[in-house]
Amino acid sequence: MKIISSYSIKGGVGKTALAVNLAFAFRDAGYRTLLIDLDPQGAASFYFRIGSAEKFKMKDTKSVIDGLRRNIRESDFSGLDIIPSSLGYRHFDIQLDAMAKSRKQLRKVLEKFTPDYDVILMDCPPNITLLSENIFRASDAILVPIIPTVLSRRTFEQLLGFFRDEELPCDIIRPFFSMVQKRNKMHRELMAELPPLYPGFLKTTIPFSADVEKMGIHKMPLLAYSRAGEAARAYRALCDEILSSGCSEND
């Protein structure tokens, strides 16, 4: 089983669009995929027309596993299951804090889903909390969408700083450019500047596209209704790059 997170400290960078379409692409490639919507905003769940998760107790690892399992919903696309978002996840940090080895609990929980899935993808909330740290320690790869802007670069460097401070492995961080506008000079300059500085940079870039925004109207992943568009092709290429680069493989 591979555990992959779609993560960014900054919101509005295409994180959820990535999680939703990548989950669809993995499923299309034949991988049994579970998408966990950890963002209380629940956008990923919305794109699959799935309502909020039922509340469950989070007093220990077992109760979290049972609760998550009970909330698995099969999407309209066979081979892809979703654990929808819940406002209750906002208390995750407090619950985790109360547990022993509070920074590694999530990995323990997700390992219980090993027999059922080939890939687990997490759409993460945009912040750095105890839950985020659990996500970092649970993931085999952390995909970080970066809009080629100064602010995005700054938050990415903040993330790297956190990893260094906490002695987390920086090589699992896989940034890539998101919402790229090729006509924008600043985008072009930053896209030339950043990758040589960070060896884990993925080559595929996701273009800014109205097609992606229309996901809200269609209430389904872009790849489910527009396979030929530039953005759809980019998500598929990103999936292929992740599969071939080995960043989704277990140790």
Next chain:
Amino acid sequence: MQNKESVRLILPGEIGPECLGDAWSLVPHHQNSSSLVFWDTFEWCLWFGKHTLYRAGETYSLCDGDQGWPGSVVCSEKAMGQRRFWEDFQTEPMRTNLEGMLGLRALTVVAEGRFSRRCDELRNGDGKIVCRLDWTVVSADRQGSAVLKRYCQVLPLRGYEDETARVVEQLTRCGAESHGDGPLQVLLSHGQKEPARYTLRPSFGLDHKTPARGAVGRILGPILDLAIRNMPGIIDDVDTEFLHDYRICLRKMRSVLSLVKDVYPREETRRMREILGDLARHTNRLRDLDVYLLARNEYRTLLPPLLRPTLDGLFDDFTAERKRELRRVVSTLRGPATRKLLHELSELISPTRNHSSSKNAELPVGPLVFQSIFKRYKKIRRLSRGIRSETPDEAIHQIRIECKKLRYLLEFFTELIPGEEMAETLKLLRRLQNRLGEFNDASVQQKSLLEYWQQKKCDGDSGMGLGGLVSILYQRQQLVRCHIVEALEEFCDNSTAGAFKNTFRLPASASAADTGQEHIP
């Protein structure tokens, strides 16, 4: 991902999606109609292997599912023309899946029908699919007018089980039933076919006290029926297993008559054995040719690639000879002489026939057979003492025959034998018999190839190929000989002997009183 159990419902009359009313948002997904031809073997290998193979248009699909309900497609293959054996399929998943289930058996058409399907998606208020409905109308004719049954399969989505339960409840209120024959079962029944287990080792309903003649009669009757059931398959040349099984049945009947002695008057026993011998004898050459042709690929791979084409002439000759031989066998099987022999045999073994008395007819079969089994085992033990790596082939052949007799006795009377103690011993016997069989095959094949070589005066390339093959078979025979010595040691060691003694040696009093035969020391 968990496998979800779909709910299969049989619909009364013409109820369909409309019976769900307006409470549900039903979105038609797709519909189609196709004629399906279902395939299986004489032994119903696929049915009992919980699979279904059908052909729709030019596509073969192998599905899981049992009791006549085709489930999800395991693999499929586009194909022009007919497929009879697993090796006729071209794609690897199909070949691998079918090889294990079919073995040497051929596929034949078992049913045909028209399936009109309509698939709907049931959506909730958010537009999310909560379950899928698969409506199927099964008809017996290609036009779809002779409707046999209507079905609805409710396919739940994980996490939406409550909605599925409500749909099932609603359909049940409209008269749908969850129990009944699946689509394939309905088509089979329409064609008056019933899948039945096939075995060469049926139960005979014996116990220790069954009188010996009655017991042998109960064995002979079903085995003769089995032999007769295999005859149409030989005549139609469906696959080689029909002849194989037919011959085994004849051999088993012959064996039981000689292994359980004096249950019929001597002259009648002699006549039955004579008939069985005659019936089997005229199929000997055809079986030999089947064995060679089945081993064609194996023979080829024994030789280096350069020499492989040199065997083509041999197999072309065998193929041509098989055609002639089959015509001869078929004509004999269809002829009045075979009919007469089978009729006479069936009269002789009929339980209503008035036989004159014979020595062992009324003795309880248990002690009689146990004595015979123990005697066979002791004989094998005695014969095995002289076996070395340089022992002549004939001595090993003799042990093979004795093992076969012992195995038949153990099989015929398995109901009388306590299972647990003998299970391990039977495994050892099977292992030994496999080795002895390999040895015999290698020996017979060398002889036969050399005869062919002399007959055809093969020289040049084909002579070289044949020579190579004979040498390899000889080496194989020598190798197997060593394994036979090991297997014999295992089968004749003290613990196996102890198991035989505990199970089959009768107390002196029981043996003498019950069987009237001499006590075995």
